[in-house]
Amino acid sequence: ETGVTQTPRHLVMGMTNKKSLKCEQHLGHNAMYWYKQSAKKPLELMFVYSLEERVENNSVPSRFSPECPNSSHLFLHLHTLQPEDSALYLCASSQEPRGNGNTIYFGEGSWLTVV
């Protein structure tokens, strides 16, 4: 299945590094999302983009910076992260407006470890 692809799958970075996570969707959707998944916690919505415009920023620290250059690509730029930012970062996409059968489709995720 290649609907939503994320790279890299695993990333280890120091607290002073700058890195980026990339997401690409091949489903023709017009909305994309970043979620954070930590152990024993609900999936946390970080950002929502619709038609390349950010429509949601869920009180995420500024050390996370999203970028959506077009409806198929989504980036999450990372800088000066903290160890507690270590988690699985999931990208997802959907078609808006939501009609019958519309739901969100997730990528495989990027495992981030901050050391």
Added chain:
Amino acid sequence: GENVEQHPSTLSVQEGDSAVIKCTYSDSASNYFPWYKQELGKRPQLIIDIRSNVGEKKDQRIAVTLNKTAKHFSLHITETQPEDSAVYFCAASPPYNFNKFYFGSGTKLNVKP
């Protein structure tokens, strides 16, 4: 905003038994309730969903029930198999929040052979 609670956090059943996972939600406007299955190291995948105009939906061994009055919905898996072992997430989505999904904290299901 919407708040979704999911129970139990872990569930262990014998192969062939049934498993039930329950979720409650707070926003009565929520009208879409998907369930996702996440196997170890894999992406969450939609397994079944239900909309607020329906009380029950079934797909082979999986069923979901919705009680709008009580604001809770449940996932039922019958004749469980070892490959059903995974983490299951429920979610609720209100119509005015632009496909914003509020997820439960997940249930780790272990099916013992």
